[in-house]
Amino acid sequence: MGLFNTIVTWAMKHRFSQIERFMNNPHEVQSELLQNILLSARHTEFGQRYDFRSITNHDQFKSRVPVHSYEEFYPYIERLMRGEQNILWPSEIRWFSKSSGTTNARSKFIPVSPEALENCHFKGGKDLLSIYINNYPDTKIFDGKGLGVGGSHQVNELDPTAASFYGDVSAVIMQNLPVWAEFIRTPSLQTALMNSWEEKIERMAQEVSQVNVTQIAGVPTWTILLIQRIVELQGKKNILEVWPSLEVFFHGAVAFGPYRSLFKSLIPSDSMNYWETYNASEGFFGIQDQKNSEELLLMLDYGIYYEFIPVEELDKDNPIALSLEQVQLGKNYAMVISTNSGLWRYNIGDTIKFTSKNPYRIKISGRTKHFINAFGEEVIVENAEQAIAKACESTGAVIDNFTAAPVYLQEGKKGGHEWIIEFKRKPDDLKIFTQILDDTLRTINSDYDAKRVRDIALIAPIIHSAAEGTFYNWMKKRGKLGGQNKVPRLSNTREYVDDLLLMMD
Structure with missing residues (x-):
């Protein structure tokens, strides 16, 4: 595999001159x-x-x-x-x-379209590898296989000819990959495209634990579930005892900050790399192009x-x-x-x-529609994720998932924000966690801060600590397990929060 790694990395480096053009x-x-x-x-x-x-x-x-x-x-x-x-x-x-x-x-x-598959999604995947190799010229990722945590697809029932299909963008890409790509990825296509997410996790865990995985690509939440199951099945302390050559996690779809500490516990290595992409159903838009950066290069020739x-x-x-x-x-x-x-x-x-x-x-x-702005505070997802990450860092907490919504003004009561957070490791003092989250939001969002001064319009946030598995069971109940489905981080209505609170009673 050493010679194969050398050949493929050389080929991938060649594309970088075209990236430099745009x-x-x-x-x-x-x-x-x-x-x-x-x-x-x-x-x-x-x-x-x-x-x-x-x-x-x-x-x-x-x-x-x-x-x-x-x-x-x-x-x-x-x-x-x-x-x-x-x-x-x-x-x-x-x-x-x-x-x-x-x-x-x-x-x-x-x-x-065929053009989008070839010149956008496939090109994005190749460029992701080209950019990574340009940053890490001594990489050994092609000495093993790439693990893809994807979704599923099905026949489009609206088409009377049954000649068209729909599914998660990851499944669309996997189903249309060239034959040679199957030699460098895992699990088998049959397993990767299974419909039942719970069965898929189990099958993948058994299948890929026997493979030398050097790179992972997927959504953080579902990747965590898979890694945890593999470690459990193999009776290991962490995933590096199963995949000692694991080098990089290519991630996207949700912000990575709140999950970073959990990944470090699952992959306890200072040499592990985390590389971000911006790939959506509509196209492949951005790729991290520098080490230790949160910025994404906007891909202009796709x-x-x-x-x-x-x-x-x-x-x-x-x-x-x-x-x-x-x-x-x-x-x-x-x-x-x-x-x-x-x-x-x-x-x-x-x-x-x-x-x-x-x-x-x-x-x-x-x-544009995932925010809280019930009181003119205009809290966006970026604000929420920064505040969560700071509170976790300061208290040693590790989260699995979260969502937040407004508490509307009522007679005799002021408004606020209500959060539901599922912790992998709870903070020693939830009040301190709440205070840090609130203070961080005030620091990074002047509109929120203005409404919080002396509790003028907003009282301090209310945080509920959810039991392990709450968000998983909620997503399952809604038929939203796997693939591109993500927990809504913020909502300007109480639809999600109230539904979750009913489950927690």
């Missing part, structure tokens, strides 16, 4: 990309409706094509799912990525054209949408994309901040 010429690459996808889609129903043929620049594009939400796109997508073609994109659409629906209560189905709406514009009828060269550092933007799968000026519901413009690097700051 890093050095971001505006030219994005402008050229916009023209290419408009040209490709000019004869589609959508392209003819907005006369893509005559659009020559970003200003014309944004003045002619409105920003779309998923609800506005759904009539087109439903027709695609029923077997119609050439509506949003000229290539045949046979795959749909099923989103967890975290921006609204129901699942979303995102078309995935068939995705980017626009950015300042969050203060979101409630307006005609929000201002900025091109890449118009953004400012440190501001919150909602990300709008046009893609080689036929999403046109689509608001994906994520908010980001730019940390660098040379090259363009970003941090994910939250969701």
Whole structure:
């Protein structure tokens, strides 16, 4: 395997020169990309409706094509799912990525074209390895196998020909991987794509414990469950006793900060690397490109054209949408994309901040609809995760999951925030944990701090410590186990918190 590792790492390094091209010429690459996808889609129903043929620049594009939400796109997508073609994109659409629906209560189905699979998702996976190898040229990750913790897929029942499918984006990618990729990954495809998440964890734990795993890719929450089960089955103290050559965890979907200490206990090695990605149902957007960094390089040549709406514009009828060269550092933007799968000026519901413009690097700051703003405090997911991480660090606590919601003003009672946290290791004093969380929120969010001064509008947060397995059982009850399904971190309603509190009674 040593020779194989040498050959593959050499091949992966070669791609880095292409990455450097868009890093050095971001505006030219994005402008050229916009023209290419408009040209490709000019004869589609959508392209003819907005006369893509005559659009020559970003200003014309944004003045002619409105920003779309998923609800506005759904009539087109439903027709695609029923077997119609050439509506949003000229290539045949046979795959749909099923989103967890975290921006609204129901699942979303995102078309995935052959071009998006090859030039976005697959390219993103290869670039992730290229960037990692560029940072760690002596890596040995190809001396073993990569463990993929993915989801499942099924036949699209809306298609009368049964010729199309939908599933978690990880499952869509796995099902369409080239044959050679099977030689460097584990578990077997049959196991990886099982529908029942509980059975899958058990099968994976038995199967992959016999393999030399050197790298893991997945969502932190489900990866933790798998590692814990393997350690239990093998009667070991930690996963390094099973996989001594484990080198890196490629993670995404949720912020890693609150889970870092738990991973360190499961993988007690100072040489273990944690590498972040920004890969969603709609596309592969960003990759960490520097050691010990929380910034993500915005990937600009994946068939995705980017626009950015300042969050203060979101409630307006005609929000201002900025091109890449118009953004400012440190501001919150909602990300709008046009893609080689036929999403046109689509608001994906994520908010980001730019940390660098040379090259363009970003941090994910939250969701446009995942926040608490019942009292003008505008607490976003990024705030919550920073506060949780600080409270854990200061008290030695380790969390598994959490969610929070407002406590609305009532007669004679002030408002506040109510948190439900499932601890892997509880703090010695929950009051101190609560105080640190509250103080951190006040430090990083001036709006929250203003409402907390002398308890003017908000009292100190209420924190409930949930029993082990609470969130797992809640997700199971909702049919949301596995894949791309994630616990909603924040909600501006009490839907999730009240449901969980009923389970905890």
